[in-house]
Amino acid sequence: MEKEKTGNAFDLFLFRRVMAYTKPYRWTFFGTAFSAILLTGFSVLTPMILRETIDKAIALKDQDYLLTLSLAMLGVLIGQVVCQLLFTYYANWLGESVIKDMRIKLFNRMVGFRMEYYNKSSIGVLVTRAVADLQRIGEIFSQGFFTIVADLLKMLAASAIMVYWNWRLALIVFAILPLILYATRVFQQKMKVAFTEVRAQVAHLNSFVQERITGMKIVQLFTREKAESRNFREINEKHQNAWLKTVWYNSFFFPIAEIVTSIAIGLVVWYGGLQDITNLGADNKGIIFGFILLIEMLFRPLRQIADKFNTLQMGMVAAGRVFRILDTESRIEDHGDLEVPHMDGGIRFEDVRFSYVEGEEVLHGISFAVEPGQKIAIVGATGAGKSTIINLLNRFYDIDSGHIVLDGKDIKDFRLASLRRNIAVVLQDVFLFADTIAANITLHDPDIRQEGIETAARAIGVHEFISSLPGGYDYNVKERGSMLSSGQRQLIAFLRAYMRNPSILVLDEATSSVDTYTEQLIQQATEKVTEGRTSIIIAHRLATVKKVDTIVVMESGRIVEMGSHKTLLAKKGYYHKLYEAQFMAEEEMA
Numbered sequence: 001m002e003k004e005k006t007g008n009a010f011d012l013f014l015f016r017r018v019m020a021y022t023k024p025y026r027w028t029f030f031g032t033a034f035s036a037i038l039l040t041g042f043s044v045l046t047p048m049i050l051r052e053t054i055d056k057a058i059a060l061k062d063q064d065y066l067l068t069l070s071l072a073m074l075g076v077l078i079g080q081v082v083c084q085l086l087f088t089y090y091a092n093w094l095g096e097s098v099i100k101d102m103r104i105k106l107f108n109r110m111v112g113f114r115m116e117y118y119n120k121s122s123i124g125v126l127v128t129r130a131v132a133d134l135q136r137i138g139e140i141f142s143q144g145f146f147t148i149v150a151d152l153l154k155m156l157a158a159s160a161i162m163v164y165w166n167w168r169l170a171l172i173v174f175a176i177l178p179l180i181l182y183a184t185r186v187f188q189q190k191m192k193v194a195f196t197e198v199r200a201q202v203a204h205l206n207s208f209v210q211e212r213i214t215g216m217k218i219v220q221l222f223t224r225e226k227a228e229s230r231n232f233r234e235i236n237e238k239h240q241n242a243w244l245k246t247v248w249y250n251s252f253f254f255p256i257a258e259i260v261t262s263i264a265i266g267l268v269v270w271y272g273g274l275q276d277i278t279n280l281g282a283d284n285k286g287i288i289f290g291f292i293l294l295i296e297m298l299f300r301p302l303r304q305i306a307d308k309f310n311t312l313q314m315g316m317v318a319a320g321r322v323f324r325i326l327d328t329e330s331r332i333e334d335h336g337d338l339e340v341p342h343m344d345g346g347i348r349f350e351d352v353r354f355s356y357v358e359g360e361e362v363l364h365g366i367s368f369a370v371e372p373g374q375k376i377a378i379v380g381a382t383g384a385g386k387s388t389i390i391n392l393l394n395r396f397y398d399i400d401s402g403h404i405v406l407d408g409k410d411i412k413d414f415r416l417a418s419l420r421r422n423i424a425v426v427l428q429d430v431f432l433f434a435d436t437i438a439a440n441i442t443l444h445d446p447d448i449r450q451e452g453i454e455t456a457a458r459a460i461g462v463h464e465f466i467s468s469l470p471g472g473y474d475y476n477v478k479e480r481g482s483m484l485s486s487g488q489r490q491l492i493a494f495l496r497a498y499m500r501n502p503s504i505l506v507l508d509e510a511t512s513s514v515d516t517y518t519e520q521l522i523q524q525a526t527e528k529v530t531e532g533r534t535s536i537i538i539a540h541r542l543a544t545v546k547k548v549d550t551i552v553v554m555e556s557g558r559i560v561e562m563g564s565h566k567t568l569l570a571k572k573g574y575y576h577k578l579y580e581a582q583f584m585a586e587e588e589m590a
Contacts, residue, residue: 124207345534
């Protein structure tokens with residue numbers, strides 16, 4: 001789709017969509033446009049005063065008139081400075097206001113996308129859209145649209161004065177004008193293609209750098225530094241070549257524009273002087289000087305329009321990319337009307353089938369029930385479908401068929417926010433933001449106070465560990481919690497879930513990557529937090545699920561056994577094999 005549009009110099013539909021965001025700031029928009037009109041007026045006054053100075057004040061040696069015209073020129077200059085100041089400030093203010101609104105809308109859109117959207121999308125590319133591309137859209141106003149409008153007004157005013165002063169000299173200028181118009185048109189089309197390539201390479205570069213920095217440990221562990229450096233050089237070279245193509249077009253266009261301008265000035269001076277010498281017309285000295293300024297007003301804005309049109313085009317290319325995300329339909333339908341502050345916690349899966357990729361089913365008719373307050377464990381080999389069940393319970397994905405029922409109501413009957421507020425999940429791969437421990441626990445919820453955090457931390461036995469860190473609860477864990485061990489991150493995640501006082505608690509391999517001491521802390525906290533609360537424990541280590549009410553054993557997306565720990569061991573079935581294999585492995589390691 002992107003390639004289909006690169007031949008167009010300008011996309012009017014996209015432009016209208018961008019301009020729609022200026023409606024809340026319409027008075028600023030019209031004020032900026034008015035300042036552009038005033039700038040045009042002050043600009044054309046300069047050659048008019050110059051002509052009057054040469055033809056009247058200097059020619060007649062009128063000192064008083066010369067002083068008056070000089071003061072008038074000073075007034076025009078001050079007016080230009082004031083109007084330029086207002087024009088520049090409010091054009092930039094409008095652009096920043098528009099991209100602020102668009103960025104908020106884009107972020108709100110992205111936080112509502114399905115998880116599968118992020119599974120298929122590059123994080124680096126999405127960051128580019130939300131930051132760099134939106135900044136380009138802002139330049140449509142600060143350096144593009146309004147500047148082009150102001151320049152067009154100057155060109156129209158200059159053309160009208162030329163015709164009024166001397167239509168013969170005006171015809172000479174207008175005869176040269178098609179050359180630069182044609183060059184400008186070709187330049188615009190070429191630059192649109194070039195800038196599309198530039199934005200693609202920028203996104204590719206950002207994505208590569210973001211992924212390698214995030215995965216630097218893997219790069220170094222597998223000694224891939226030289227290989228990744230080679231890959232980066234290739235990507236960076238493509239990025240450089242894309243930019244050099246724009247430089248190449250600029251290198252051709254602007255010298256041609258300068259030559260054409262000089263030719264026009266030379267022809268005006270020659271023909272105007274010839275008229276004076278041959279007495280074919282009136283005294284043209286003032287007109288010739290005025291024409292030189294008017295030609296600059298006509299041709300220089302045209303060159304600037306081409307340059308500003310580049311900015312406008314880059315903004316439009318960026319707008320196209322941003323609007324593609326805004327137009328993406330990848331949201332979980334939230335048509336439920338049930339808003340409940342608390343659930344009893346009854347869960348029932350009825351013949352649930354699900355596939356991440358159409359035609360490749362990963363859950364095959366799953367059915368089980370959890371009574372309110374009951375503790376249930378889901379176990380099985382990697383890829384059995386354990387975590388998928390949790391994803392479906394939180395409606396990160398919607399099922400293909402069957403029903404998921406909470407407290408006797410279909411899961412789709414609940415408002416999505418209400419549903420997720422009642423379910424707290426502690427994941428195996430804990431994500432912490434580059435913020436304080438307290439902020440990572442509360443996620444900036446203003447209703448949670450420091451005293452409450454400390455009380456909860458003492459209850460589950462982690463207050464001592466947090467207090468031992470520099471700054472305690474104000475300790476900044478840096479990006480992804482890199483300043484903490486994996487076990488410490490698990491404890492923070494556990495406390496974060498506990499603070500929500502959920503109706504349903506899910507522990508997804510929550511003790512799989514922690515040391516013995518930390519595991520003991522979590523086991524102690526688990527017993528406390530699961531009291532009287534529906535709990536689902538997904539575990540790889542079977543020793544951690546002996547005390548639950550029911551164990552659901554899964555294999556290849558199917559439930560193969562259900563029952564208590566003792567019952568399943570007595571059956572000597574699949575669970576017994578898993579338990580024996582794990583027990584033997586732990587004995588060998590010991």
